Amino acid sequence: MPILIVTTFLITGLIMGYCCKNVNILGVFMSRLGAISLLGLFILLGISVGADIGVLKNIKSLGVRALLISAASILGSIAVTNLLGNVLRKGGMNK
Amino acid sequence: MRDSLILIILFSIGIVLGMNLSGHLFEPDTLLLCVLSLTLFTVGYEVGCNRHYMKMIREMNIQVVLVPLSIIIGTLASAVVIAPLFRELSILDVVILASGFGYYSIAGVLVGSKLGLYMGSLALLTNVFRELITVVLTPLLSRYLGRLSPIAAGGATSMDVTLPIITKYSGKEYTLTAVVSGLTLTLLVPFLLSMLLHLRV
Known part of the structure:
Protein backbone atom coordinates (compact mmCIF):
# COMPACT_ATOMS: atom_id res chain seq x y z
CA MET A 1 0.00 0.00 0.00
CA PRO A 2 2.73 2.60 0.82
CA ILE A 3 4.38 1.77 -2.51
CA LEU A 4 1.15 2.49 -4.36
CA ILE A 5 0.75 5.82 -2.53
CA VAL A 6 4.28 7.09 -3.22
CA THR A 7 4.21 5.90 -6.85
CA THR A 8 0.93 7.77 -7.32
CA PHE A 9 2.54 10.92 -5.92
CA LEU A 10 5.52 10.51 -8.28
CA ILE A 11 3.31 10.11 -11.36
CA THR A 12 1.00 12.97 -10.27
CA GLY A 13 4.05 15.21 -9.89
CA LEU A 14 5.31 14.20 -13.35
CA ILE A 15 1.96 14.96 -14.99
CA MET A 16 1.52 18.24 -13.11
CA GLY A 17 5.06 19.32 -13.95
CA TYR A 18 4.58 18.47 -17.61
CA CYS A 19 1.25 20.32 -17.83
CA CYS A 20 2.30 23.33 -15.74
CA LYS A 21 2.73 26.56 -17.71
CA ASN A 22 4.28 28.68 -14.95
CA VAL A 23 7.50 26.69 -14.66
CA ASN A 24 9.77 29.34 -13.12
CA ILE A 25 7.87 30.32 -9.96
CA LEU A 26 6.50 26.89 -9.08
CA GLY A 27 9.73 25.19 -10.17
CA VAL A 28 11.82 27.13 -7.64
CA PHE A 29 9.22 26.51 -4.92
CA MET A 30 9.10 22.77 -5.67
CA SER A 31 12.88 22.55 -5.76
CA ARG A 32 13.15 24.11 -2.28
CA LEU A 33 10.25 22.05 -0.97
CA GLY A 34 11.95 18.91 -2.29
CA ALA A 35 15.25 19.81 -0.61
CA ILE A 36 13.54 20.52 2.74
CA SER A 37 11.44 17.35 2.61
CA LEU A 38 14.57 15.29 1.86
CA LEU A 39 16.23 16.69 5.00
CA GLY A 40 13.10 15.88 7.02
CA LEU A 41 13.00 12.42 5.54
CA PHE A 42 16.51 11.63 6.76
CA ILE A 43 15.86 12.91 10.28
CA LEU A 44 12.67 10.82 10.44
CA LEU A 45 14.50 7.75 9.12
CA GLY A 46 17.12 8.27 11.81
CA ILE A 47 14.45 8.60 14.50
CA SER A 48 12.82 5.34 13.33
CA VAL A 49 16.17 3.53 13.45
CA GLY A 50 17.19 5.12 16.77
CA ALA A 51 13.94 4.07 18.41
CA ASP A 52 14.52 0.43 17.42
CA ILE A 53 17.07 -1.22 19.75
CA GLY A 54 17.35 -4.33 17.57
CA VAL A 55 18.53 -2.34 14.57
CA LEU A 56 20.89 -0.22 16.69
CA LYS A 57 22.65 -3.33 18.02
CA ASN A 58 23.36 -4.46 14.45
CA ILE A 59 24.35 -1.10 12.99
CA LYS A 60 28.05 -2.04 12.63
CA SER A 61 27.36 -5.27 10.74
CA LEU A 62 24.75 -3.40 8.70
CA GLY A 63 27.45 -1.04 7.44
CA VAL A 64 29.77 -3.86 6.35
CA ARG A 65 26.97 -5.70 4.55
CA ALA A 66 25.76 -2.51 2.87
CA LEU A 67 29.29 -1.71 1.70
CA LEU A 68 29.76 -5.20 0.22
CA ILE A 69 26.43 -5.14 -1.60
CA SER A 70 26.97 -1.67 -3.04
CA ALA A 71 30.53 -2.49 -4.15
CA ALA A 72 29.29 -5.66 -5.85
CA SER A 73 26.45 -3.73 -7.54
CA ILE A 74 28.88 -1.16 -8.87
CA LEU A 75 31.30 -3.77 -10.21
CA GLY A 76 28.47 -5.77 -11.79
CA SER A 77 26.94 -2.80 -13.55
CA ILE A 78 30.34 -1.60 -14.78
CA ALA A 79 31.12 -5.06 -16.18
CA VAL A 80 27.84 -5.39 -18.10
CA THR A 81 27.92 -1.78 -19.31
CA ASN A 82 31.47 -2.18 -20.61
CA LEU A 83 30.45 -5.40 -22.37
CA LEU A 84 27.79 -3.42 -24.19
CA GLY A 85 30.11 -0.43 -24.60
CA ASN A 86 31.51 -1.40 -28.01
CA VAL A 87 28.07 -2.05 -29.44
CA LEU A 88 26.85 1.30 -28.09
CA ARG A 89 29.80 3.23 -29.49
CA LYS A 90 29.30 1.65 -32.93
CA GLY A 91 25.70 2.87 -32.79
CA GLY A 92 26.88 6.47 -32.43
CA MET A 93 25.33 6.92 -29.00
CA ASN A 94 26.81 10.31 -28.27
CA LYS A 95 26.32 12.01 -31.61
CA MET B 1 29.88 14.66 -1.58
CA ARG B 2 28.99 17.50 0.82
CA ASP B 3 25.26 16.86 0.35
CA SER B 4 25.70 13.15 1.10
CA LEU B 5 27.64 13.98 4.26
CA ILE B 6 24.93 16.43 5.38
CA LEU B 7 22.30 13.70 4.88
CA ILE B 8 24.39 11.19 6.85
CA ILE B 9 24.81 13.74 9.67
CA LEU B 10 21.05 14.37 9.70
CA PHE B 11 20.43 10.62 9.75
CA SER B 12 22.81 10.33 12.74
CA ILE B 13 21.07 13.22 14.55
CA GLY B 14 17.79 11.38 13.93
CA ILE B 15 19.24 8.21 15.47
CA VAL B 16 20.32 10.12 18.60
CA LEU B 17 16.88 11.74 18.84
CA GLY B 18 15.19 8.37 18.36
CA MET B 19 17.32 6.79 21.10
CA ASN B 20 16.57 9.54 23.61
CA LEU B 21 12.93 10.09 22.78
CA SER B 22 12.00 6.42 22.39
CA GLY B 23 8.73 5.74 24.14
CA HIS B 24 7.77 9.41 24.44
CA LEU B 25 7.58 9.90 20.72
CA PHE B 26 4.85 9.96 18.13
CA GLU B 27 4.74 7.10 15.64
CA PRO B 28 7.17 8.28 12.94
CA ASP B 29 6.06 5.81 10.22
CA THR B 30 2.95 7.71 9.06
CA LEU B 31 4.84 10.99 9.00
CA LEU B 32 7.67 9.26 7.13
CA LEU B 33 5.26 8.10 4.44
CA CYS B 34 3.80 11.62 4.11
CA VAL B 35 7.25 13.22 3.77
CA LEU B 36 8.37 10.55 1.27
CA SER B 37 5.23 11.14 -0.82
CA LEU B 38 5.93 14.87 -0.77
CA THR B 39 9.57 14.28 -1.77
CA LEU B 40 8.57 12.06 -4.68
CA PHE B 41 5.90 14.51 -5.79
CA THR B 42 8.54 17.25 -6.00
CA VAL B 43 10.94 14.89 -7.83
CA GLY B 44 8.20 14.04 -10.35
CA TYR B 45 7.31 17.71 -10.73
CA GLU B 46 10.90 18.77 -11.36
CA VAL B 47 11.40 16.03 -13.96
CA GLY B 48 8.04 16.77 -15.61
CA CYS B 49 8.53 20.54 -15.87
CA ASN B 50 12.13 20.28 -17.10
CA ARG B 51 11.66 20.75 -20.85
CA HIS B 52 15.33 19.85 -21.37
CA TYR B 53 14.78 16.34 -19.97
CA MET B 54 11.63 15.88 -22.02
CA LYS B 55 13.46 16.97 -25.18
CA MET B 56 16.29 14.54 -24.40
CA ILE B 57 13.81 11.68 -23.93
CA ARG B 58 12.09 12.45 -27.24
CA GLU B 59 15.37 12.66 -29.13
CA MET B 60 17.24 9.75 -27.59
CA ASN B 61 17.97 6.67 -29.62
CA ILE B 62 17.72 3.02 -28.67
CA GLN B 63 21.43 2.75 -27.83
CA VAL B 64 21.09 5.19 -24.94
CA VAL B 65 18.36 3.00 -23.41
CA LEU B 66 20.79 0.09 -23.40
CA VAL B 67 22.94 1.82 -20.76
CA PRO B 68 20.32 1.79 -17.94
CA LEU B 69 19.28 -1.68 -19.09
CA SER B 70 22.85 -2.94 -18.74
CA ILE B 71 23.10 -1.25 -15.31
CA ILE B 72 19.95 -3.07 -14.19
CA ILE B 73 21.19 -6.42 -15.49
CA GLY B 74 24.67 -5.94 -13.99
CA THR B 75 23.36 -4.82 -10.59
CA LEU B 76 20.82 -7.61 -10.25
CA ALA B 77 23.26 -10.26 -11.51
CA SER B 78 25.96 -9.17 -9.06
CA ALA B 79 23.41 -9.20 -6.23
CA VAL B 80 22.55 -12.81 -7.09
CA VAL B 81 26.27 -13.72 -7.19
CA ILE B 82 27.10 -12.09 -3.83
CA ALA B 83 23.94 -13.28 -2.02
CA PRO B 84 25.41 -16.60 -0.72
CA LEU B 85 27.88 -14.56 1.39
CA PHE B 86 25.03 -13.42 3.63
CA ARG B 87 23.58 -16.35 5.51
CA GLU B 88 20.57 -14.56 6.98
CA LEU B 89 19.54 -12.90 3.71
CA SER B 90 17.87 -14.67 0.81
CA ILE B 91 18.89 -14.04 -2.81
CA LEU B 92 15.72 -11.98 -3.30
CA ASP B 93 16.57 -9.89 -0.21
CA VAL B 94 19.98 -8.97 -1.64
CA VAL B 95 18.42 -8.22 -5.04
CA ILE B 96 15.90 -5.90 -3.34
CA LEU B 97 18.69 -4.13 -1.43
CA ALA B 98 20.69 -3.58 -4.60
CA SER B 99 17.77 -2.46 -6.75
CA GLY B 100 17.63 1.05 -5.30
CA PHE B 101 20.43 1.95 -7.77
CA GLY B 102 21.62 4.67 -5.40
CA TYR B 103 18.16 6.15 -4.86
CA TYR B 104 18.49 5.85 -1.09
CA SER B 105 15.53 7.91 0.11
CA ILE B 106 12.87 5.84 -1.58
CA ALA B 107 14.71 2.51 -1.22
CA GLY B 108 15.15 2.94 2.55
CA VAL B 109 11.55 3.86 3.24
CA LEU B 110 9.85 1.42 0.85
CA VAL B 111 11.94 -1.56 1.93
CA GLY B 112 11.56 -0.55 5.59
CA SER B 113 7.79 -0.27 5.31
CA LYS B 114 7.48 -3.79 3.87
CA LEU B 115 10.35 -5.76 5.41
CA GLY B 116 11.03 -3.95 8.68
CA LEU B 117 13.53 -1.42 9.95
CA TYR B 118 16.55 -3.73 9.76
CA MET B 119 16.13 -4.25 6.01
CA GLY B 120 15.11 -0.62 5.53
CA SER B 121 18.32 0.61 7.17
CA LEU B 122 20.36 -1.88 5.15
CA ALA B 123 18.72 -0.65 1.92
CA LEU B 124 19.36 2.97 2.90
CA LEU B 125 23.04 2.38 3.70
CA THR B 126 23.60 0.22 0.59
CA ASN B 127 22.34 3.00 -1.66
CA VAL B 128 24.09 5.81 0.24
CA THR B 138 34.86 8.37 -10.41
CA PRO B 139 38.31 9.66 -11.46
CA LEU B 140 39.80 6.17 -11.10
CA LEU B 141 36.82 4.38 -12.66
CA SER B 142 36.85 6.67 -15.66
CA ARG B 143 40.59 6.25 -16.16
CA TYR B 144 40.96 2.49 -15.69
CA LEU B 145 37.55 0.96 -16.45
CA GLY B 146 36.26 3.11 -19.29
CA ARG B 147 34.31 6.34 -19.52
CA LEU B 148 30.92 4.67 -19.20
CA SER B 149 31.95 3.20 -15.83
CA PRO B 150 31.07 6.24 -13.67
CA ILE B 151 27.58 6.32 -15.24
CA ALA B 152 27.14 2.63 -14.47
CA ALA B 153 28.41 3.11 -10.92
CA GLY B 154 26.23 6.15 -10.26
CA GLY B 155 22.99 4.40 -11.22
CA ALA B 156 20.00 6.65 -10.50
CA THR B 157 22.25 9.39 -9.12
CA SER B 158 23.91 10.02 -12.50
CA MET B 159 21.20 12.56 -13.39
CA ASP B 160 21.77 14.80 -10.36
CA VAL B 161 24.32 14.33 -7.56
CA THR B 162 27.06 12.60 -9.53
CA LEU B 163 26.39 14.32 -12.90
CA PRO B 164 28.95 17.14 -12.47
CA ILE B 165 31.74 14.74 -11.57
CA ILE B 166 30.75 12.32 -14.37
CA THR B 167 30.80 15.17 -16.89
CA LYS B 168 34.19 16.29 -15.60
CA TYR B 169 35.92 12.91 -15.81
CA SER B 170 34.03 11.10 -18.61
CA GLY B 171 33.62 14.13 -20.83
CA LYS B 172 30.74 16.35 -21.93
CA GLU B 173 29.79 13.93 -24.69
CA TYR B 174 28.60 11.51 -22.00
CA THR B 175 26.28 14.01 -20.30
CA LEU B 176 23.22 12.99 -22.33
CA THR B 177 23.83 9.30 -21.61
CA ALA B 178 24.27 10.04 -17.88
CA VAL B 179 21.06 12.10 -17.64
CA VAL B 180 18.93 9.62 -19.60
CA SER B 181 20.35 6.69 -17.65
CA GLY B 182 19.79 8.38 -14.28
CA LEU B 183 16.32 9.55 -15.24
CA THR B 184 15.26 6.11 -16.46
CA LEU B 185 16.52 4.43 -13.29
CA THR B 186 15.01 7.11 -11.01
CA LEU B 187 11.58 6.62 -12.55
CA LEU B 188 11.98 2.85 -12.63
CA VAL B 189 13.08 2.29 -9.01
CA PRO B 190 9.61 2.62 -7.37
CA PHE B 191 8.08 0.17 -9.85
CA LEU B 192 10.94 -2.33 -9.73
CA LEU B 193 11.07 -2.21 -5.93
CA SER B 194 7.30 -2.64 -5.60
CA MET B 195 7.42 -5.62 -7.95
CA LEU B 196 10.30 -7.27 -6.05
CA LEU B 197 8.73 -6.53 -2.65
CA HIS B 198 5.47 -8.03 -3.88
CA LEU B 199 7.37 -11.22 -4.77
CA ARG B 200 9.07 -11.23 -1.35
CA VAL B 201 6.03 -10.69 0.91
Missing part, protein backbone atom coordinates in the same frame (compact mmCIF):
# COMPACT_ATOMS: atom_id res chain seq x y z
CA PHE B 129 27.36 3.87 -0.12
CA ARG B 130 26.73 3.44 -3.86
CA GLU B 131 26.56 7.20 -4.25
CA LEU B 132 29.56 7.86 -2.00
CA ILE B 133 31.72 5.23 -3.74
CA THR B 134 30.81 6.74 -7.12
CA VAL B 135 31.68 10.27 -5.99
CA VAL B 136 35.00 9.19 -4.51
CA LEU B 137 36.09 6.71 -7.20
Whole structure:
Protein backbone atom coordinates (compact mmCIF):
# COMPACT_ATOMS: atom_id res chain seq x y z
CA MET A 1 0.00 0.00 0.00
CA PRO A 2 2.73 2.60 0.82
CA ILE A 3 4.38 1.77 -2.51
CA LEU A 4 1.15 2.49 -4.36
CA ILE A 5 0.75 5.82 -2.53
CA VAL A 6 4.28 7.09 -3.22
CA THR A 7 4.21 5.90 -6.85
CA THR A 8 0.93 7.77 -7.32
CA PHE A 9 2.54 10.92 -5.92
CA LEU A 10 5.52 10.51 -8.28
CA ILE A 11 3.31 10.11 -11.36
CA THR A 12 1.00 12.97 -10.27
CA GLY A 13 4.05 15.21 -9.89
CA LEU A 14 5.31 14.20 -13.35
CA ILE A 15 1.96 14.96 -14.99
CA MET A 16 1.52 18.24 -13.11
CA GLY A 17 5.06 19.32 -13.95
CA TYR A 18 4.58 18.47 -17.61
CA CYS A 19 1.25 20.32 -17.83
CA CYS A 20 2.30 23.33 -15.74
CA LYS A 21 2.73 26.56 -17.71
CA ASN A 22 4.28 28.68 -14.95
CA VAL A 23 7.50 26.69 -14.66
CA ASN A 24 9.77 29.34 -13.12
CA ILE A 25 7.87 30.32 -9.96
CA LEU A 26 6.50 26.89 -9.08
CA GLY A 27 9.73 25.19 -10.17
CA VAL A 28 11.82 27.13 -7.64
CA PHE A 29 9.22 26.51 -4.92
CA MET A 30 9.10 22.77 -5.67
CA SER A 31 12.88 22.55 -5.76
CA ARG A 32 13.15 24.11 -2.28
CA LEU A 33 10.25 22.05 -0.97
CA GLY A 34 11.95 18.91 -2.29
CA ALA A 35 15.25 19.81 -0.61
CA ILE A 36 13.54 20.52 2.74
CA SER A 37 11.44 17.35 2.61
CA LEU A 38 14.57 15.29 1.86
CA LEU A 39 16.23 16.69 5.00
CA GLY A 40 13.10 15.88 7.02
CA LEU A 41 13.00 12.42 5.54
CA PHE A 42 16.51 11.63 6.76
CA ILE A 43 15.86 12.91 10.28
CA LEU A 44 12.67 10.82 10.44
CA LEU A 45 14.50 7.75 9.12
CA GLY A 46 17.12 8.27 11.81
CA ILE A 47 14.45 8.60 14.50
CA SER A 48 12.82 5.34 13.33
CA VAL A 49 16.17 3.53 13.45
CA GLY A 50 17.19 5.12 16.77
CA ALA A 51 13.94 4.07 18.41
CA ASP A 52 14.52 0.43 17.42
CA ILE A 53 17.07 -1.22 19.75
CA GLY A 54 17.35 -4.33 17.57
CA VAL A 55 18.53 -2.34 14.57
CA LEU A 56 20.89 -0.22 16.69
CA LYS A 57 22.65 -3.33 18.02
CA ASN A 58 23.36 -4.46 14.45
CA ILE A 59 24.35 -1.10 12.99
CA LYS A 60 28.05 -2.04 12.63
CA SER A 61 27.36 -5.27 10.74
CA LEU A 62 24.75 -3.40 8.70
CA GLY A 63 27.45 -1.04 7.44
CA VAL A 64 29.77 -3.86 6.35
CA ARG A 65 26.97 -5.70 4.55
CA ALA A 66 25.76 -2.51 2.87
CA LEU A 67 29.29 -1.71 1.70
CA LEU A 68 29.76 -5.20 0.22
CA ILE A 69 26.43 -5.14 -1.60
CA SER A 70 26.97 -1.67 -3.04
CA ALA A 71 30.53 -2.49 -4.15
CA ALA A 72 29.29 -5.66 -5.85
CA SER A 73 26.45 -3.73 -7.54
CA ILE A 74 28.88 -1.16 -8.87
CA LEU A 75 31.30 -3.77 -10.21
CA GLY A 76 28.47 -5.77 -11.79
CA SER A 77 26.94 -2.80 -13.55
CA ILE A 78 30.34 -1.60 -14.78
CA ALA A 79 31.12 -5.06 -16.18
CA VAL A 80 27.84 -5.39 -18.10
CA THR A 81 27.92 -1.78 -19.31
CA ASN A 82 31.47 -2.18 -20.61
CA LEU A 83 30.45 -5.40 -22.37
CA LEU A 84 27.79 -3.42 -24.19
CA GLY A 85 30.11 -0.43 -24.60
CA ASN A 86 31.51 -1.40 -28.01
CA VAL A 87 28.07 -2.05 -29.44
CA LEU A 88 26.85 1.30 -28.09
CA ARG A 89 29.80 3.23 -29.49
CA LYS A 90 29.30 1.65 -32.93
CA GLY A 91 25.70 2.87 -32.79
CA GLY A 92 26.88 6.47 -32.43
CA MET A 93 25.33 6.92 -29.00
CA ASN A 94 26.81 10.31 -28.27
CA LYS A 95 26.32 12.01 -31.61
CA MET B 1 29.88 14.66 -1.58
CA ARG B 2 28.99 17.50 0.82
CA ASP B 3 25.26 16.86 0.35
CA SER B 4 25.70 13.15 1.10
CA LEU B 5 27.64 13.98 4.26
CA ILE B 6 24.93 16.43 5.38
CA LEU B 7 22.30 13.70 4.88
CA ILE B 8 24.39 11.19 6.85
CA ILE B 9 24.81 13.74 9.67
CA LEU B 10 21.05 14.37 9.70
CA PHE B 11 20.43 10.62 9.75
CA SER B 12 22.81 10.33 12.74
CA ILE B 13 21.07 13.22 14.55
CA GLY B 14 17.79 11.38 13.93
CA ILE B 15 19.24 8.21 15.47
CA VAL B 16 20.32 10.12 18.60
CA LEU B 17 16.88 11.74 18.84
CA GLY B 18 15.19 8.37 18.36
CA MET B 19 17.32 6.79 21.10
CA ASN B 20 16.57 9.54 23.61
CA LEU B 21 12.93 10.09 22.78
CA SER B 22 12.00 6.42 22.39
CA GLY B 23 8.73 5.74 24.14
CA HIS B 24 7.77 9.41 24.44
CA LEU B 25 7.58 9.90 20.72
CA PHE B 26 4.85 9.96 18.13
CA GLU B 27 4.74 7.10 15.64
CA PRO B 28 7.17 8.28 12.94
CA ASP B 29 6.06 5.81 10.22
CA THR B 30 2.95 7.71 9.06
CA LEU B 31 4.84 10.99 9.00
CA LEU B 32 7.67 9.26 7.13
CA LEU B 33 5.26 8.10 4.44
CA CYS B 34 3.80 11.62 4.11
CA VAL B 35 7.25 13.22 3.77
CA LEU B 36 8.37 10.55 1.27
CA SER B 37 5.23 11.14 -0.82
CA LEU B 38 5.93 14.87 -0.77
CA THR B 39 9.57 14.28 -1.77
CA LEU B 40 8.57 12.06 -4.68
CA PHE B 41 5.90 14.51 -5.79
CA THR B 42 8.54 17.25 -6.00
CA VAL B 43 10.94 14.89 -7.83
CA GLY B 44 8.20 14.04 -10.35
CA TYR B 45 7.31 17.71 -10.73
CA GLU B 46 10.90 18.77 -11.36
CA VAL B 47 11.40 16.03 -13.96
CA GLY B 48 8.04 16.77 -15.61
CA CYS B 49 8.53 20.54 -15.87
CA ASN B 50 12.13 20.28 -17.10
CA ARG B 51 11.66 20.75 -20.85
CA HIS B 52 15.33 19.85 -21.37
CA TYR B 53 14.78 16.34 -19.97
CA MET B 54 11.63 15.88 -22.02
CA LYS B 55 13.46 16.97 -25.18
CA MET B 56 16.29 14.54 -24.40
CA ILE B 57 13.81 11.68 -23.93
CA ARG B 58 12.09 12.45 -27.24
CA GLU B 59 15.37 12.66 -29.13
CA MET B 60 17.24 9.75 -27.59
CA ASN B 61 17.97 6.67 -29.62
CA ILE B 62 17.72 3.02 -28.67
CA GLN B 63 21.43 2.75 -27.83
CA VAL B 64 21.09 5.19 -24.94
CA VAL B 65 18.36 3.00 -23.41
CA LEU B 66 20.79 0.09 -23.40
CA VAL B 67 22.94 1.82 -20.76
CA PRO B 68 20.32 1.79 -17.94
CA LEU B 69 19.28 -1.68 -19.09
CA SER B 70 22.85 -2.94 -18.74
CA ILE B 71 23.10 -1.25 -15.31
CA ILE B 72 19.95 -3.07 -14.19
CA ILE B 73 21.19 -6.42 -15.49
CA GLY B 74 24.67 -5.94 -13.99
CA THR B 75 23.36 -4.82 -10.59
CA LEU B 76 20.82 -7.61 -10.25
CA ALA B 77 23.26 -10.26 -11.51
CA SER B 78 25.96 -9.17 -9.06
CA ALA B 79 23.41 -9.20 -6.23
CA VAL B 80 22.55 -12.81 -7.09
CA VAL B 81 26.27 -13.72 -7.19
CA ILE B 82 27.10 -12.09 -3.83
CA ALA B 83 23.94 -13.28 -2.02
CA PRO B 84 25.41 -16.60 -0.72
CA LEU B 85 27.88 -14.56 1.39
CA PHE B 86 25.03 -13.42 3.63
CA ARG B 87 23.58 -16.35 5.51
CA GLU B 88 20.57 -14.56 6.98
CA LEU B 89 19.54 -12.90 3.71
CA SER B 90 17.87 -14.67 0.81
CA ILE B 91 18.89 -14.04 -2.81
CA LEU B 92 15.72 -11.98 -3.30
CA ASP B 93 16.57 -9.89 -0.21
CA VAL B 94 19.98 -8.97 -1.64
CA VAL B 95 18.42 -8.22 -5.04
CA ILE B 96 15.90 -5.90 -3.34
CA LEU B 97 18.69 -4.13 -1.43
CA ALA B 98 20.69 -3.58 -4.60
CA SER B 99 17.77 -2.46 -6.75
CA GLY B 100 17.63 1.05 -5.30
CA PHE B 101 20.43 1.95 -7.77
CA GLY B 102 21.62 4.67 -5.40
CA TYR B 103 18.16 6.15 -4.86
CA TYR B 104 18.49 5.85 -1.09
CA SER B 105 15.53 7.91 0.11
CA ILE B 106 12.87 5.84 -1.58
CA ALA B 107 14.71 2.51 -1.22
CA GLY B 108 15.15 2.94 2.55
CA VAL B 109 11.55 3.86 3.24
CA LEU B 110 9.85 1.42 0.85
CA VAL B 111 11.94 -1.56 1.93
CA GLY B 112 11.56 -0.55 5.59
CA SER B 113 7.79 -0.27 5.31
CA LYS B 114 7.48 -3.79 3.87
CA LEU B 115 10.35 -5.76 5.41
CA GLY B 116 11.03 -3.95 8.68
CA LEU B 117 13.53 -1.42 9.95
CA TYR B 118 16.55 -3.73 9.76
CA MET B 119 16.13 -4.25 6.01
CA GLY B 120 15.11 -0.62 5.53
CA SER B 121 18.32 0.61 7.17
CA LEU B 122 20.36 -1.88 5.15
CA ALA B 123 18.72 -0.65 1.92
CA LEU B 124 19.36 2.97 2.90
CA LEU B 125 23.04 2.38 3.70
CA THR B 126 23.60 0.22 0.59
CA ASN B 127 22.34 3.00 -1.66
CA VAL B 128 24.09 5.81 0.24
CA PHE B 129 27.36 3.87 -0.12
CA ARG B 130 26.73 3.44 -3.86
CA GLU B 131 26.56 7.20 -4.25
CA LEU B 132 29.56 7.86 -2.00
CA ILE B 133 31.72 5.23 -3.74
CA THR B 134 30.81 6.74 -7.12
CA VAL B 135 31.68 10.27 -5.99
CA VAL B 136 35.00 9.19 -4.51
CA LEU B 137 36.09 6.71 -7.20
CA THR B 138 34.86 8.37 -10.41
CA PRO B 139 38.31 9.66 -11.46
CA LEU B 140 39.80 6.17 -11.10
CA LEU B 141 36.82 4.38 -12.66
CA SER B 142 36.85 6.67 -15.66
CA ARG B 143 40.59 6.25 -16.16
CA TYR B 144 40.96 2.49 -15.69
CA LEU B 145 37.55 0.96 -16.45
CA GLY B 146 36.26 3.11 -19.29
CA ARG B 147 34.31 6.34 -19.52
CA LEU B 148 30.92 4.67 -19.20
CA SER B 149 31.95 3.20 -15.83
CA PRO B 150 31.07 6.24 -13.67
CA ILE B 151 27.58 6.32 -15.24
CA ALA B 152 27.14 2.63 -14.47
CA ALA B 153 28.41 3.11 -10.92
CA GLY B 154 26.23 6.15 -10.26
CA GLY B 155 22.99 4.40 -11.22
CA ALA B 156 20.00 6.65 -10.50
CA THR B 157 22.25 9.39 -9.12
CA SER B 158 23.91 10.02 -12.50
CA MET B 159 21.20 12.56 -13.39
CA ASP B 160 21.77 14.80 -10.36
CA VAL B 161 24.32 14.33 -7.56
CA THR B 162 27.06 12.60 -9.53
CA LEU B 163 26.39 14.32 -12.90
CA PRO B 164 28.95 17.14 -12.47
CA ILE B 165 31.74 14.74 -11.57
CA ILE B 166 30.75 12.32 -14.37
CA THR B 167 30.80 15.17 -16.89
CA LYS B 168 34.19 16.29 -15.60
CA TYR B 169 35.92 12.91 -15.81
CA SER B 170 34.03 11.10 -18.61
CA GLY B 171 33.62 14.13 -20.83
CA LYS B 172 30.74 16.35 -21.93
CA GLU B 173 29.79 13.93 -24.69
CA TYR B 174 28.60 11.51 -22.00
CA THR B 175 26.28 14.01 -20.30
CA LEU B 176 23.22 12.99 -22.33
CA THR B 177 23.83 9.30 -21.61
CA ALA B 178 24.27 10.04 -17.88
CA VAL B 179 21.06 12.10 -17.64
CA VAL B 180 18.93 9.62 -19.60
CA SER B 181 20.35 6.69 -17.65
CA GLY B 182 19.79 8.38 -14.28
CA LEU B 183 16.32 9.55 -15.24
CA THR B 184 15.26 6.11 -16.46
CA LEU B 185 16.52 4.43 -13.29
CA THR B 186 15.01 7.11 -11.01
CA LEU B 187 11.58 6.62 -12.55
CA LEU B 188 11.98 2.85 -12.63
CA VAL B 189 13.08 2.29 -9.01
CA PRO B 190 9.61 2.62 -7.37
CA PHE B 191 8.08 0.17 -9.85
CA LEU B 192 10.94 -2.33 -9.73
CA LEU B 193 11.07 -2.21 -5.93
CA SER B 194 7.30 -2.64 -5.60
CA MET B 195 7.42 -5.62 -7.95
CA LEU B 196 10.30 -7.27 -6.05
CA LEU B 197 8.73 -6.53 -2.65
CA HIS B 198 5.47 -8.03 -3.88
CA LEU B 199 7.37 -11.22 -4.77
CA ARG B 200 9.07 -11.23 -1.35
CA VAL B 201 6.03 -10.69 0.91
